Amino acid sequence: AQLASARYGKDNVRLYKVQRNSDQTQDVTEMTVCTLLEGDIAASWTHADNTNIVATDTQKQTIYVTAKLNPVNPPELFAAILGQHYIDTYPHITAAHVDIIVHRWARMEVDGKPHPHSFLRDGAETRTVQAVARRGEGISIRSGIKGLLVLKSTGSQFWGFHRDEYTRLPETWDRILSTEVEAGWHWKRFGSVEEVKKDQESFNKAWEDARRITLETFAKENSPSVQNTMYLMGEQILEAAPKVEAVEYSLPNKHYFEIDLSWFKGLKNTGEDAEVYAPQTDPNGLIQCTITRS
Numbered sequence: 001a002q003l004a005s006a007r008y009g010k011d012n013v014r015l016y017k018v019q020r021n022s023d024q025t026q027d028v029t030e031m032t033v034c035t036l037l038e039g040d041i042a043a044s045w046t047h048a049d050n051t052n053i054v055a056t057d058t059q060k061q062t063i064y065v066t067a068k069l070n071p072v073n074p075p076e077l078f079a080a081i082l083g084q085h086y087i088d089t090y091p092h093i094t095a096a097h098v099d100i101i102v103h104r105w106a107r108m109e110v111d112g113k114p115h116p117h118s119f120l121r122d123g124a125e126t127r128t129v130q131a132v133a134r135r136g137e138g139i140s141i142r143s144g145i146k147g148l149l150v151l152k153s154t155g156s157q158f159w160g161f162h163r164d165e166y167t168r169l170p171e172t173w174d175r176i177l178s179t180e181v182e183a184g185w186h187w188k189r190f191g192s193v194e195e196v197k198k199d200q201e202s203f204n205k206a207w208e209d210a211r212r213i214t215l216e217t218f219a220k221e222n223s224p225s226v227q228n229t230m231y232l233m234g235e236q237i238l239e240a241a242p243k244v245e246a247v248e249y250s251l252p253n254k255h256y257f258e259i260d261l262s263w264f265k266g267l268k269n270t271g272e273d274a275e276v277y278a279p280q281t282d283p284n285g286l287i288q289c290t291i292t293r294s
């Protein structure tokens, strides 16, 4: 046997960093980090020789020290700094994968104004970054949104699809649409951390644009399908972010089924009389795509 590939590191490293501003307001960032290293490390697997293993605990300590000595925002910059650290520090490491999940702490409004140091978790939605620093190849970065749960009570259709002896689904021109957005956008490759630093304004703008475009398109489009709606989202993000090369969406279709209540004294609750529905945990549709520049 041979070792075809290997990477290792510390997952689920949680960190919080506070920024104490001169105007007495404070900003907080909370993230969960995973680093995984690749390189001349096979001997640990194949020969029980740990000489070249930068312990996962060392990687955890490195995450904390790097967060203390560097900005943690935008998360793309922090990921690039952290990944490049391993390439610069350990000659035998050829790739460092850094995955970051940023959790939401939205500043509270108290007495009609933003509170200086109080925040709330206004959803399970997260901002994500996957970065890979590769020796001699710079840094690739994918940014994203995950867990953004949305629903519209109408303004969604699905008709004109293929029908055959296996098809039961009725066509609809008015349905509930709910999905939990997982979106991602791939940046052009960066040659160095310096290059990432130079572009750092682009990351927050792209995330804000992508989130706004996703929500607005979801709400405004009388969606003919999840497929078409996600395509409209992706092409708008490419338009808004010139340094983004590709946009990905993975959208579950979280179904709400009509409940026929006609057994109860002929109660009408289907079609245009439908008001009470059964939200479905599973199965769910899953629609995925990658959109690039033509």
Ligand SMILES: O=c1[nH]c(=O)c2nn[nH]c2[nH]1
Binding pocket: 158, 169, 224, 225, 226, 227, 253, 285, 287
């Ligand atoms: O938007 C949708 N796309 C589909 O492909 C599909 N299939 N069933 N319902 C669906 N809704």
